[in-house]
Structure formats: C-alpha cells, structure tokens
Amino acid sequence: MTQSGPISSCARAxxxxxxxxxxxxxxxxxxxxxxxxxxxxAEEIVRRASEMRWAQARFYSAADPGHSxxxxxxxxxxxxxxxxxxxxxxxxxTSGENAEAAATIGAACKARGIMTAGLAVTSGRLxxxxxxxxxxxxxxxxxxxxxDDLFELLRATRA
Amino acid sequence: MLRTEINELLTQTGPGTPMGDLFRRYWQPxxxxxxxxxxxxxxxxxxxxxxxxxxxxxxEGRYGLMDEFCAHRGVSLWFxxxxxxxxxxxxxxxxxxxxxQAIEVPSEPETSNFCANVKLKSYPLVRRGDVLWAYxxxxxxxxxxxxxxxxxxxEGQAYTSKRLQECNWLQALEGGIDSSHVSxxxxxxxxxxxxxxxxxxxxxxxxxxxxxxxxxxxxxxLLIGARRNAEEGHYYWRVTxxxxxxxxxxxxxxxxxxxxxxxxxxxxxxxxxxxxDYHPTRRLTETEVAAMRAGMGVHSANDENYRxxxxxxxxxLMDREAQRRGETYSGIKGIALQDSSLQESMGPIVDRTKExxxxxxxxxxxxxxxxxxxxxxxxxxxxxVGNRPQDQxxxxxxxxxxxxxxFVEGIGEAMIAKPGVPQxxx
Numbered sequence: 001m002t003q004s005g006p007i008s009s010c011a012r013a014x015x016x017x018x019x020x021x022x023x024x025x026x027x028x029x030x031x032x033x034x035x036x037x038x039x040x041x042a043e044e045i046v047r048r049a050s051e052m053r054w055a056q057a058r059f060y061s062a063a064d065p066g067h068s069x070x071x072x073x074x075x076x077x078x079x080x081x082x083x084x085x086x087x088x089x090x091x092x093x094t095s096g097e098n099a100e101a102a103a104t105i106g107a108a109c110k111a112r113g114i115m116t117a118g119l120a121v122t123s124g125r126l127x128x129x130x131x132x133x134x135x136x137x138x139x140x141x142x143x144x145x146x147x148d149d150l151f152e153l154l155r156a157t158r159a
Numbered sequence: 160m161l162r163t164e165i166n167e168l169l170t171q172t173g174p175g176t177p178m179g180d181l182f183r184r185y186w187q188p189x190x191x192x193x194x195x196x197x198x199x200x201x202x203x204x205x206x207x208x209x210x211x212x213x214x215x216x217x218x219e220g221r222y223g224l225m226d227e228f229c230a231h232r233g234v235s236l237w238f239x240x241x242x243x244x245x246x247x248x249x250x251x252x253x254x255x256x257x258x259x260q261a262i263e264v265p266s267e268p269e270t271s272n273f274c275a276n277v278k279l280k281s282y283p284l285v286r287r288g289d290v291l292w293a294y295x296x297x298x299x300x301x302x303x304x305x306x307x308x309x310x311x312x313x314e315g316q317a318y319t320s321k322r323l324q325e326c327n328w329l330q331a332l333e334g335g336i337d338s339s340h341v342s343x344x345x346x347x348x349x350x351x352x353x354x355x356x357x358x359x360x361x362x363x364x365x366x367x368x369x370x371x372x373x374x375x376x377x378x379x380x381l382l383i384g385a386r387r388n389a390e391e392g393h394y395y396w397r398v399t400x401x402x403x404x405x406x407x408x409x410x411x412x413x414x415x416x417x418x419x420x421x422x423x424x425x426x427x428x429x430x431x432x433x434x435x436d437y438h439p440t441r442r443l444t445e446t447e448v449a450a451m452r453a454g455m456g457v458h459s460a461n462d463e464n465y466r467x468x469x470x471x472x473x474x475x476l477m478d479r480e481a482q483r484r485g486e487t488y489s490g491i492k493g494i495a496l497q498d499s500s501l502q503e504s505m506g507p508i509v510d511r512t513k514e515x516x517x518x519x520x521x522x523x524x525x526x527x528x529x530x531x532x533x534x535x536x537x538x539x540x541x542x543x544v545g546n547r548p549q550d551q552x553x554x555x556x557x558x559x560x561x562x563x564x565x566f567v568e569g570i571g572e573a574m575i576a577k578p579g580v581p582q583x584x585x
Binding site: 019 | 160161371372373374375377506507508510513515516517518520521524525528565567568
C-alpha cells in the first residue's frame with residue numbers, strides 16, 4: 001500500500017485535545033416527520049407521543065383506504081397535503097388493520113422520496129399481521145416495537 | 160441524537176458507573192492466549208474497564224489477573240519476576256500468587272503472618288478457545304463460562320485477533336450494528352478480499368444497493384435483518400445478531416469462515432476490537448489463516464502491541480489513487496481499518512448531541528435504548544441478559560426466503576449454534 005501524499009494534520013484531530021476544537025453551532029432544522037397510527041391501539045401510542053414537545057413532528061391516525069388522515073384533534077386532512085415538506089414518515093401498527101391505508105401512504109411516500117419507518121407494536125410476538133402490513137412500505141421496521149420506541153425514534157432523529 | 164447525560168451513561172465504563180456495573184456482569188475477552196503462552200513467562204499489563212491490572216501465568220500454568228501495583232510501595236508488577244509459583248516485585252521482593260495473595264514478604268520474620276493480610280484485588284482469568292476471559296464483577300454473580308461458538312469449536316477451526324481502537328467502545332460497537340454502511344464503505348472488498356469474495360450472496364448485495372431493514376428485539380439483544388431482492392418472490396436476508404453488551408456477528412458468505420467481534424472498553428477513550436473467524440464444521444485452511452494473519456477479512460496487520468500498522472499517526476496509509484481506481488471506497492485498505500479510521504475520526508468519545516440520525520439508524524437507536532435500560536435496571540436489581548449460555552449460542556445467518564415470510568420464522572434454528580452443524584449461508 002502506498003501513501004499518496006504528505007500526512008495531513010486531520011488524523012490527529014481524533015485526540016481528545018483536538019476534538020475540543022470542533023466548531024460549535026446550532027444544527028439546522030429538525031426532521032419534518034409525520035407519524036400515522038393504523039389502528040386503535042396504535043393511536044393510543046401515537047397520541048401519547050404527540051403530547052410531548054417536538055420540533056416539527058405531526059401525528060395522525062388513518063383508516064382504509066388512506067387518502068385522508070385524522071389529526072389527534074379529530075380533524076380530517078388530505079394525505080397529500082400533510083406530506084408536503086415532510087421527509088420522514090413513521091407508520092405504527094399493532095394488529096395489521098388498515099393494510100390498504102398503509103399501502104396508500106407508503107406509495108405516496110415512495111413517489112415523493114419520503115423515508116418510511118414502521119413500528120410493529122406486537123407485545124413480544126416476532127411476527128404477525130402488523131409485520132406484513134408494514135413490511136412492503138417501510139425502509140426500516142422495528143419488530144416487535146415497544147410502546148416507547150416511537151418516542152425514542154422521534155427524539156433520536158430530532159423530530 | 161442523545162442527551163449529554165445519556166451519552167455519558169453509555170460511554171463511561173469505569174468502576175462504579177452504571178454501564179461499568181453492567182459490563183462487570185459478563186466474561187470479557189482480555190488477552191489472546193498467545194500473550195501468556197508459557198508458564199513463568201513475562202507478565203502482561205492489562206487495562207480493561209478503566210482498571211489497570213497485571214496478568215501472568217504461573218509455574219503450574221494457572222492464570223492470574225490482579226491489581227497491577229504492588230501493595231507495598233505501588234511499583235508496577237510488570238517489572239516483576241514470574242518464578243516459582245508467583246509474581247515477585249523486584250523492588251523489595253514481595254511475592255504474590257495467581258489469586259493476588261501475598262505469599263512472601265522477605266522483610267518480615269519467617270514466622271510472621273503478615274502475608275496472610277495482604278492480598279491484591281484479583282479477578283478470575285480463564286482460557287476458552289484462543290482467548291483469555293476475565294470476569295471483573297461480584298464473585299457471587301459470576302455467570303457460566305463463555306459459550307460463544309468461536310471458542311467452543313475444535314482446535315484448528317477458529318482464528319482470533321485483536322487490535323487497538325483509539326475511541327470509545329460504543330462508537331466501535333455501533334459500527335457493528337449499522338449494516339447500512341457496508342454497501343458503501345466496504346463495497347470494494349466483496350470482490351477482492353479472499354475471505355469474502357466468490358459467494359452467491361455477493362451478487363445479491365451488489366444487485367440491490369438499497370436494502371430494507373428489520374430490527375427484531377429478541378431475548379439476548381437484537382437481530383438486524385437486511386433484506387435485498389433475490390429471485391422473483393424472494394428476498395436475500397443477512398441477519399446480524401447483537402448480544403448485550405458488546406458482541407456482534409457478521410452474516411456469512413458462501414463457505415467462508417464466519418466472523419464477528421467483541422468491542423471491549425480499555426478506558427473511556429480506547430477499546431479493543433476483537434475479531435474472530437471460525438468454521439463450524441471444518442478446519443480453517445492454511446490459505447485462510449494466512450489471509451487472516453496478513454490482516455484481511457475483519458482482521459488487521461498490527462505491531463507487537465496490537466496497534467494497527469495503519470493508524471491515525473500515518474493517516475491510516477490513505478491511498479487516494481486506490482480510491483480513484485475504485486479498489487477501495489474510502490482509500491483505506493482492509494475492512495477493519497476502513498471501520499476504525501472513520502470511527503476514530505469522530506473523536507475519542509463522539510458528541511452524540513450533535514449527530515443527525517435518520518430512520519435507518521433504528522438499529523443503533525434500539526441498541527442504545529436496550530443498553531440504557533439494562534444498565535438502569537441492573538441498578539434496581541434486574542439481572543441482565545447476554546451472559547447465559549443460551550444467549551451466546553447464536554449465529555449470524557444469510558438466507559433466501561419467500562417474500563411473505565418473517566425472517567425470524569424463516570431462519571428458525573439456523574441462528575442457534577449447534578456442534579457439527581454447518582452455518583446457514585448463501
């Protein structure tokens with residue numbers, strides 16, 4: 001193996017002393033996340049998360065066929081409008097209900113280049129209808145997710 | 160993103176810290192057996208979980224691991240004489256047996272019982288496979304000996320190495336959990352590395368650069384399944400197990416040996432990256448072992464202190480021309496150094512308050528959550544997982560399954576290590 005140039009100083013920035021010189025500035029806007037519950041139990045989980053303080057996350061429930069969403073305050077809004085400016089969408093399912101809505105939302109996200117994640121909250125079961133309802137439409141899926149996984153995911157991604 | 164206090168909780172493993180207490184409930188690899196290869200051989204300094212220790216092998220082949228410093232005046236026992244059943248401090252001749260018990264204090268009268276009251280803090284050190292394992296926790300809570308398959312296969316079927324990684328253990332571990340970087344950072348190695356190339360699975364890897372992920376919470380930790388398109392109606396799955404707190408395995412490729420890692424904290428700013436290869440049903444070939452010794456696959460070429468020859472002092476021997484030619488993606492040669500160069504570049508303990516995670520980092524997010532919960536639960540008296548034999552008899556898996564099948568159901572018992580049974584691989 002050959003070295004193609006002089007040793008640069010950047011490698012030494014890995015020391016504790018040099019790491020202290022990393023410049024400090026506020027990070028840009030948080031992710032613009034939408035969270036959608038696909039059944040009644042999932043809605044309880046989503047509602048609890050919605051009561052926390054978030055940067056730009058918005059929370060909904062959905063039923064088949066999924067072209068509209070229901071906000072946590074009960075207002076019906078069109079799916080397409082709520083996906084504008086979004087870059088991440090999280091689907092939450094406990095039972096696999098409303099699989100058509102999952103498909104509609106997943107297709108809309110795919111068309112818009114929106115990252116999708118899924119939480120199959122199935123209390124200890126490693127498989128089930130929730131898994132198969134979410135799998136085709138989510139880039140990453142947690143199985144079985146716990147109640148607080150939604151909160152952890154949103155917080156970790158600065159939602 | 161993690162809050163500062165959670166980052167500190169997860170990254171600090173010294174005595175009395177929550178994560179340090181968690182680590183002290185597991186046998187950890189601390190030395191290669193080759194480092195204490197002969198009775199009465201030279202003692203070896205060991206720093207693990209921010210404790211400075213000395214290891215030696217006495218005249219009868221018993222392994223000792225104890226406080227590095229003589230109880231008398233604090234001299235490092237690395238300078239000691241290992242002879243006649245104990246390690247003797249060269250300063251005034253105090254001598255300790257493999258349990259840390261003082262057995263001679265020459266300045267005392269021959270009939271004195273002073274020795275009986277002098278004992279260095281010591282820990283059990285046992286050999287399993289080619290590795291010496293230490294348990295630094297409460298003796299009353301000592302778990303069964305390690306049952307990882309790579310240390311239980313017959314002689315000649317495994318090869319283990321270690322290398323110094325100059326950063327906190329957690330950012331090294333997170334690299335082992337984060338399957339999504341493989342398609343980029345290690346993309347040049349699938350065709351060139353003798354321990355990776357030639358498997359049918361590689362074609363699936365290269366044919367689908369945007370895998371989907373399923374993170375499955377199971378008793379010992381997590382199973383991270385990366386799925387790619389295979390033949391019509393089928394997915395190619397690569398399943399990586401993570402067992403708490405610091406064990407990962409890489410999914411196999413063809414009949415190549417299976418590999419994996421431990422990430423063991425030295426202190427909060429350094430760790431040992433342990434790398435192993437084994438085959439469940441056959442001896443490793445001379446060619447394979449030669450490649451491993453040369454630093455290929457998951458191993459690295461190191462100096463006599465197990466520090467990689469390519470390290471941050473020489474910019475990891477960055478080769479921009481190889482990068483331009485496409486031989487390596489990052490310009491760094493070798494999978495191990497490709498990982499460690501980037502992980503060390505984050506700084507000794509990365510500031511996770513500044514990171515920008517994305518949804519595909521859910522495996523890392525979940526692992527952090529499980530580590531935090533396990534550490535906090537232990538403080539409340541809840542026993543951790545991962546230190547039981549059933550947690551450790553685990554395998555990574557590569558498999559093609561029908562698209563409508565759960566990968567956990569599909570792999571079935573393929574993820575359970577069974578003597579003499581081949582790995583499930585593509």
